[in-house]
Amino acid sequence: MKDRSIHILNFVGLSFFEPAIRLASGEEVKKNLIALFKKVFLPILSVGLFLIFWHSGATYLYNIEKDARIEKALNDRGEVAASEMKACIESGDISCQPNTLPSPSQVWDAYKSLLADHRAISQKKAAFSEKIATTNTQREAQGLIPIKYTGRPSFVDQILTSLKTVFAGFLLAFLIAVPIGIMLGLSPTLRSSVNWLIQIFKPVSPVVWLLLVFMIVKTLTRNSDSDSSFIISFISVGLCSMWATLVNTSMGVSSVDKDYINVAKVLQLNVGQKVFKIILPSSFPLIFTGLRITLSVAWMVLIAIELLAQSPGLGSFVWEEFQNGANDSNSKIIVAMFVIGIIGFLLDRIMLTIQKFVTFTEETA
Numbered sequence: 555m556k557d558r559s560i561h562i563l564n565f566v567g568l569s570f571f572e573p574a575i576r577l578a579s580g581e582e583v584k585k586n587l588i589a590l591f592k593k594v595f596l597p598i599l600s601v602g603l604f605l606i607f608w609h610s611g612a613t614y615l616y617n618i619e620k621d622a623r624i625e626k627a628l629n630d631r632g633e634v635a636a637s638e639m640k641a642c643i644e645s646g647d648i649s650c651q652p653n654t655l656p657s658p659s660q661v662w663d664a665y666k667s668l669l670a671d672h673r674a675i676s677q678k679k680a681a682f683s684e685k686i687a688t689t690n691t692q693r694e695a696q697g698l699i700p701i702k703y704t705g706r707p708s709f710v711d712q713i714l715t716s717l718k719t720v721f722a723g724f725l726l727a728f729l730i731a732v733p734i735g736i737m738l739g740l741s742p743t744l745r746s747s748v749n750w751l752i753q754i755f756k757p758v759s760p761v762v763w764l765l766l767v768f769m770i771v772k773t774l775t776r777n778s779d780s781d782s783s784f785i786i787s788f789i790s791v792g793l794c795s796m797w798a799t800l801v802n803t804s805m806g807v808s809s810v811d812k813d814y815i816n817v818a819k820v821l822q823l824n825v826g827q828k829v830f831k832i833i834l835p836s837s838f839p840l841i842f843t844g845l846r847i848t849l850s851v852a853w854m855v856l857i858a859i860e861l862l863a864q865s866p867g868l869g870s871f872v873w874e875e876f877q878n879g880a881n882d883s884n885s886k887i888i889v890a891m892f893v894i895g896i897i898g899f900l901l902d903r904i905m906l907t908i909q910k911f912v913t914f915t916e917e918t919a
Contacts, residue, residue: 723791739807802844806837
C-alpha cells in the first residue's frame with residue numbers, strides 16, 4: 555500500500571511527499587508492532603513467568619518435604635532407613651513421594667488421566683446401556699422406573715452436574731429477584747418497608763442457607779423419589795446469589811428517567827405496558843449487571859454447597875480427592891481449580907455478550 559501511494563505521487567508530480575508517506579508508514583508499523591506486543595507477547599510472557607514461578611515454588615516445597623521425610627527416617631530408624639528413604643524418593647516410587655504442591659507437568663498428567671478415566675467410564679456406561687436396553691424397555695412398558703447406571707461419575711460428568719445445578723440456581727434467583735425488585739423499585743414505601751430484611755439476609759453465609767434449605771426440603775420430600783440433594787443444592791445456590799439482582803433491579807427501576815414515566819402517562823399506558831415497554835428496557839443495564847454478579851456468586855458458592863451437601867459435582871470431587879490423599883490427588887485438585895476458574899470466566903463472558911445484545915450498551919468490565 556505504501557509503495558502504491560508513492561508510485562501515484564511520482565506519477566502526478568508530487569514526489570516531494572514521499573518522505574512523509576514513508577515516515578507515516580513507519581510509524582503505523584511501529585504502532586502495530588507495539589499493539590501486537592501488548593496483546594500477544596506480553597500475555598504469553600506472563601504465562602511463561604507464571605509457569606516458571608509455579609515450577610520453582612513446587613520444587614522448593616518438594617525439597618523441603620523430601621528432606622523432612624529423610625530426616626524423620628533418620629531420627630526414627632537410623633541411617634540405613636534414611637538412605638533407603640532417599641533412594642526410594644529418587645527412584646520415583648509413588649509410595650514414598652512427598653505429597654505437596656504439584657508441578658505444572660504433574661497437573662498436566664493429572665488432567666490427561668482424568669480425561670482417560672472419563673473415556674473409560676463412558677465406555678462402561680455405553681456397555682451397560684446396551685446390556686440393559688431390553689430390560690428397560692420391558693420395565694417402561696410395565697410402568698416401572700428404568701434401571702440407571704449407578705457407577706462412579708467421571709470428572710466431566712461432575713462438571714456437567716455442577717453446571718446443571720448452577721443454572722437451576724441462577725434461574726431460581728432470576729425468577730425471585732427480578733419480580734420482587736420491580737415491585738420494590740415501583741413503590742418507595744414498599745422498598746423502605748422491606749429494606750431491613752434485604753440488608754439482614756444479604757450477607758448470610760452459604761452454610762447457613764444450606765442448613766435452612768435442608769431443614770425444609772428434607773421434610774417436604776420425605777415420601778418423594780426426587781433427588782433431594784440436587785434440590786437442596788440449587789435452592790441454596792439461588793438464595794445465596796439472588797441479592798445482587800434484587801438490589802440492582804430495584805435500583806434500576808426506581809432510577810428510570812421521569813420523562814419516560816411522563817410519556818407513559820401521556821400515552822395512557824396501563825401498568826403492564828408501562829413496566830414492559832418503558833421501565834424494564836430502561837433498567838436493563840443495571841438488571842444485567844446484577845445478573846452477572848448473581849451468576850458469578852452462584853458459581854462460587856456452588857462449590858462450597860456441593861462440598862457440604864455431599865451432592866455430585868466439582869465441590870464433591872475436590873473434597874473426595876482431598877480426603878483420598880493419593881499421590882496425584884493434589885494434582886487433580888489443581889486441575890479442578892483451573893476448570894472452576896475457566897468456567898466462571900466463560901459464564902461471565904456469556905452474560906456480558908447477552909447484555910450487549912439486549913441493552914446496546916458498551917459494557918467492558
